Amino acid sequence: MRTQLRTPLWFARIGRPRKSGIGVNLCAHPDHTDMEYDPQELEERWRERWAETGRYEADPSEADEDPTFITVPYPYPSGGMHIGHARTYTVPDVYARYRRQQGDNVLFPIAWHVTGTPIIGAVERLKKGEEKQLSVLRDTYDVPEETLTDLETPMGFARYFIEEHYKRGMKSLGLSVDWRREFTTNDERYSKFITWQYETLRDRNLLEKGLHPVKYCTNEEQPVTTHDLLEGEEAEFQEYTLVRFGRGDTVVPMATLRPETVRGVTNAYVNPDGDYVYADVDGEEWFVSAAAAEKLRLQAHDVEVREEAAGAELVGERVTNPVTGDEVLVLPADFVDPENATGVVMSVPAHSPDDYVALQEAKADDARMEEYGIDPADVEAIEPIPILTVEGYDEIPAQSAVEEAGVTSSDDPALEKATKDLYNKEFHAGRMNDDYDEFAGELVEDIRTRFRDTHRDGGAFGTMQEFSEHVVCRCGGDVVVAEQDTWFLRYNDEDWKAKAHEVVSEMDAVPENTRGEYDHTIDWLNEWPCIRNYGLGTRLPWDEDFVIEPLSDSTVYMAYYTIAHRLQDVPVEELDREFFDTLFYGADAVDDAPERAVDLREEWDYWYPVDYRFSANDLISNHLTFYLFHHAELFDRPNWPQGIVIMGMGLLEGEKMSSSKGHVVLPGAAIDDYGADTVRFFLLNSAEPWQDYDWRDDQVESVRTQLERFWNRADEIIESDAPEERPELAQEDRWLLSKLQATVREVTEAMESSETRSASQAAFYNFEEQLRWYRRRTDTDRPAARWTLREVLETRLRLLAPFVPFMTNELHERLTGTPAEDAPWPEPDASAESAAAEASESQIERLTEDILGIQQSLANADEDVPEADPDRIVVTVAADWKREVFAAVAEEGADQGAVMSTVMQNPDLRERGNEVNDLVGELVEFARSRDDGEVAALADLEEYETYEAATEFLSREFDADVEIRLEGDEAEATKQAIPFRPAVELEVE
RNA sequence: GCGAGGGUGGCCGAGUCUGGAAAAGGCGGCGGACUCAAGAUCCGCUCUCGUAGGAGUCCGUGGGUUCAAAUCCCUCCCCUCGCACCA
Known part of the structure; x- marks a missing residue:
């Protein structure tokens, strides 16, 4: 629906004023003569025609037993559609149109992904009246002021962008989508389908319950998402190893990221003025910072605080290294942050420049030591203990690093770099010394995990999660790492991995060099937590407190497209396990198969599997690989994915697009400026689908000019009188027709490998070159030339129909009475090929150029x-x-x-x-x-x-x-x- | 660090798999034709040198293989993307 008021907003122009088309449009009838190119007018006519006739609604047909089913990731309407999205959906459209001309029954459906929190977050920011969010909505996406209130519910928000941006944009672009099959992932019927999927996976033992770190706001006392954060959006989870030093029966756990250095510990540090506690932790007494006690409690430990104490309590004491049995002295240090990890750290001066410098400073400050009752001589006696060797450094690597960098105090900024460099170097090239028994002589990177696990199992080590930086919630509360019970998808299951690899080996990976990436991802993928505490989507069937997260509810939905429109007639409560088991596994799979499901199964069976999924590069490492995993498990081999085509990234005038900066082009504006055919042609012709492309106004403008020229020439040819029957052809005519056959071959071959750039380049620009010569070389008013040009035009219109469907349909219909999309894909005519004509013409061209030279x-x-x-x-x-x-x-x-x-x-x-x-x-x-x-x-x-x-x-x-x-x-x-x-x-x- | 992709003329980009032409096409620039003029269109030029279609120098760096390297092999430098629980 397009109201008078909204249209101008959405079609707001972004740049160049539309060329005046004085004198056109007086007659919009297709057989009007001498028409100027007015894309807006003609494209609108074809859109209406497609909508009225339901041109792209695809149903099973006996005429084609081997139909083509293509999909693209459903859009996530947490904002508007921009030109980058436009290409994502146009690439598969071009392929769909090509297959149709090849005689295939083609299904190209679309739906809307609303699962999870981004939409909810966007709505909340809108409701709070956040400036940034309002600006994106008002300025970038042109949401009318009076409509903003409609956007204050998640589905209201989603619905607005679905209808006003995505659907409208897709229709304007002329995407050949079967609109009857659309749905959202928040629909109750879809939820039934996801319920079936997760119950089935659980029954097959591919779901597992376990603990998982989450971001947790200590003020709101609940998990939060990245969108809820004020500070620390970039923070990563870090797993610290707790080295369980002991003081009598009390455990003094020291947090480290380098557990293998435990044999190099010479002393420990605690902040004397920090707040610490004695607490019962899982039945033992621990001495940690007060903050750490709280974190440990959230990380699934049984914690009870017994007594509060200052850090000074520990200063001057000796604690026992659980691995070596050595006793080391605890020194006071202001640099120890009680808010980070346990608030007690171990010191490895031989390998940490930080610790080395700190020790030097402690040795130099006798007064302070004495203040805490420490004998300076004891401090003076502390010597670095090297535990590994690394090339390029002396026996005490930290010492050489510090001396080389000229660092003299802990305030020196060069210290941080020296620490980091040495850390890196030791991790990749450091070899453990002989004290490490089974690990001796090995590289740190090879043994760290094994070493840690060994001691964890032996009771010397523990674990604690901490952020890499300070994280603060929008409510102002501190955010810490909490461990929560979660359900995981067991992507680490060896059998499952093996099956997923099989899918990869049998499918078509385009471009071929992506194949290894799938295999790599499959190998690397671990358990995946598949539920969240809140968000839109489907509830976990056996625990309504949780929602299945977005990447986990979008793995097999392509199957849902096949019957989505017909499922509307089935009452929701009938969509149970038996129903979907029957639908996907057949009537024999259940005791009493629902008739409706048996019926629908035929359509599922007709369309499945997915022939090609067109998707983005960065989804290989999660979504696409999940897609392969779930198909491998839930469906039989014949229904496994047949192919995946990867698409590249889009830039705008050489820079990344960003809706928050307003650095985007909306499809509506682009189409209004240039016409949908120009937008499509640019998007498909400027790079192959998998290559990155750059939307540049001057380039798009040039495409528009070229199309207009094409249109004008075609118009002349259509209006010219040409003989019905093939006349006696001149040498030049035979040459041109011969070139045409080569072009047909080239374009077809390129389309078969999804090379839309090569294909459109050959059909359009490269052939223009031939025509340029032809027009120069021959008298195009000859009847034979007119006949030849018509022949050439008709073939080219068919070759270009997938790319510029509006223009080619119009011209082809005027030329032959049939729209180009309804005409078959051209086949090369060997009888029209003439090596002799080409040889002789190329000689004349060569001679001409020589003379000119x-x-x-x-x-x-x-x-x-x-x-x-x-x-x-x-x-x-x-x-x-x-x-x-x-x-x-x-x-x-x-x-x-x-x-x-x-x-x-x-x-x-x-x-x-x-x-x-x-x-x-x-x-x-x-x-x-x-x-x-x-x-x-x-x-x-x-x-x-x-x-x-x-x-x-x-x-x-x-x-x-x-x-x-x-x-x-x-x-x-x-x-x-x-x-x-x-x-x-x-x-x- | 790991994985992937890439570095070609003023700019964007083909060419690299399958070694053999200053190297497609576009943009921008210059000149010309047409026009009252503009636009559109058409033609030519756009690395250097050249009064006869010619010669010379190039494809991030440095090596290697070969009669022959942008293309194959190795070294190094630089850029982009992903590295998870986020769509």
């Missing part, structure tokens, strides 16, 4: 050369004996030695010795850049006759008399004439 060279001379504007051009064709040499080249191929030995058998040629040798050299060079067929065709070419027949053209072209001579017969060449390279002389009277 000479002319140009003379014209550029500093002095005035009269021959630059010749009255007479003499072309001298190479003598017959030279042709014989070329015949030998055609025979032997581009092999100088072989040709010479053949040629020297001929006594006449042998006499000419060096002359022949030079000629062979040149001809071999000439043949090398041409394929065998072309060389053979040239060998058969009568060169003299070819030029003779073109004299009229040449004299018109150069406005001079043209004379063709044969070397040695009528004339001696003044310059070296060689086959296919006649001598040329320009003369003035």
Whole structure:
């Protein structure tokens, strides 16, 4: 529905004013003559026609037993559609249209993904009146002020963008979607389908319950998402190892990211002024910071605080290393943050420049030590203990790092870099020393996890989760890591992985170099937590407190498309396990198969599997691989994904698009400015689907100009009188038709590999080049030329129909009475191919360019050369004996030695010795850049006759008399004439 | 660090798999034709040198293989994307 008021907003122009089309539109009837190109008018007519006739509604048909089913990720309407999305959906549309012309029954459906929290977050920011959000809605997406209140519920928000942006944009682009099948992932019927999926997976033991770290607001006392954060959006979960140092029966856990350095601990640090507690943790007494006690409680430990204490309590005490049994001294340190991890850290001065410098400073500050009752001599006695060796550093790597960097105090910014560099170096290249027994001599990166696990199992280590930076909730509360019971998809299951690999090995991966990425992802994927605490979507069937998260409720929904529109007639409560089991596994799969499901199964069976899924590059590492996993498990081999085509990223004027910065182009505005065909053609022609592309106004403008020119030329051809029957064709006509067949082959081949750029390039631009020559070369008013041009136009319209459907439908219908999309895809006509015509035409072209080159060279001379504007051009064709040499080249191929030995058998040629040798050299060079067929065709070419027949053209072209001579017969060449390279002389009277 | 992709003329980009032409096409620029003029269209030029179709120098860096390398192999440098619980 388009109201008077909203239309101008949505179609708001972004740049160039529309060209005036004075005098057009007076008559919109298709057979109106001499029409100017007015894309807005003609495209709207075709949109209406498609909508009225339900042109793209696809139903099972006996006419095509092997239909084509293609899908694209359903859009997530948490905001509007921009030109990047437009391409995502246009690429599959072009393929769909191509398959239809090839005679396939094609299903291209779409739906809407609303699961999870982004839409809810967007609504909340709107309701709070956040400026940034309001600006995106008002300015970037042109949401009318009075409509904003409609957006204050999640589904209201989603519905607005679905209807006003996505659907409208997709329809404007002319996407050949079957609109009857749309749904949202919040629909109750869809939820029944997801319920079936998750119950089935649970029964197959592919779901598992376990603990999982989440972001948790200590103020709101609930989990929060990235969108809820004020600070620390980039924060990552870090798993610290707790080294369980002991002081008597009390555990003093020290958090570290480098557990393998435990043997290098020389002392510990605690913040003397921090708040610490003695607490019962899982039945033991622990000494940790107060903050740590709370975090441990949230991380599924049983915690009870017994007594509060200052950090100073521990200062000067000795604690026992659980791995070495050594006792180390605890020193006071202000740099220890009680808010981070346990608030107690161990010191490894041999390998941590930080610790090294801290120790130096402690040794230098006797007064402070004494203040805490520590004997400075004890501190002075602490020496770094190296535990690994790393190339490029001395025995004490931290010492060499600090000295090399010239660091003298812990405030020095260079210290941080030195620490990081050494950390990296040691991780990748450090080898453990002999004290490490089974780990001795190994690289840190190879043993860290194993080492940690060994000691964790042995009771010396524990674990704690912490963020990599401070995280604050929008409510102002601290956000910490909590561990929660969660359900996981067991992507780490070996059998499941094996099946997923099988899918990969059998499918078509486009481009082929993505195949390894799927395999890599499958291997690397671990357990995936598939539920969230809140959000839109389907509730976990056996625990209504949780929602199945977005990447987990979108793995097999392609199957749902096949019956989505017909499911509307089935009462929701009937959509139970038996129903979907019957639908997907057949009547025999259940005891009492619901009849309706048996019936629907036929349609599912008809469309499935998905022939191609078109998707984005960055989804390989999650969504697409999940898609493969779930199909591998839930469906039989014949219903596994057949192919995936990966699409590249979009840029806008060389920069990343960003809706929050308003750096986007809306499809509506672009279509209004240029027309949908131009937008489509640009998006498909500027790069192959999997390559990144760049929306640039000047380029789009140029496409628009080219299409307009195409339209005008086509219009002329359609309006011209041409013979019904094929007349006697001239050489130029046969040449053009021959080129056309090659183009048909090239375009078809490219389409088969989803190379939309190559295909459209060949059909459009490359062929324009041929036509340019044709128009220059021949009189296009000849009846045979008019007939040829019509023939060419009709074929090209069909080849271009997937890309620019509006324009080609219109023109093809005017030309033949049928829209281009309803005409079959062209097949190359071998009888129209003529190597001879191509060879002879390419020679005339070559000669023309040679003459032009000479002319140009003379014209550029500093002095005035009269021959630059010749009255007479003499072309001298190479003598017959030279042709014989070329015949030998055609025979032997581009092999100088072989040709010479053949040629020297001929006594006449042998006499000419060096002359022949030079000629062979040149001809071999000439043949090398041409394929065998072309060389053979040239060998058969009568060169003299070819030029003779073109004299009229040449004299018109150069406005001079043209004379063709044969070397040695009528004339001696003044310059070296060689086959296919006649001598040329320009003369003035 | 790991995985993937990429570095070609003023700019965007083909060419790289299957080694052999200053190297498609477009944009921008210059000149010309047409026109009262503009637009559109058409033609030519747009690395350097050149009064006859020519010659020379190029494809991130440095090596190697080969008669021949943008293309194959190795080194290094730089850029982009992904590395999870987020669509």
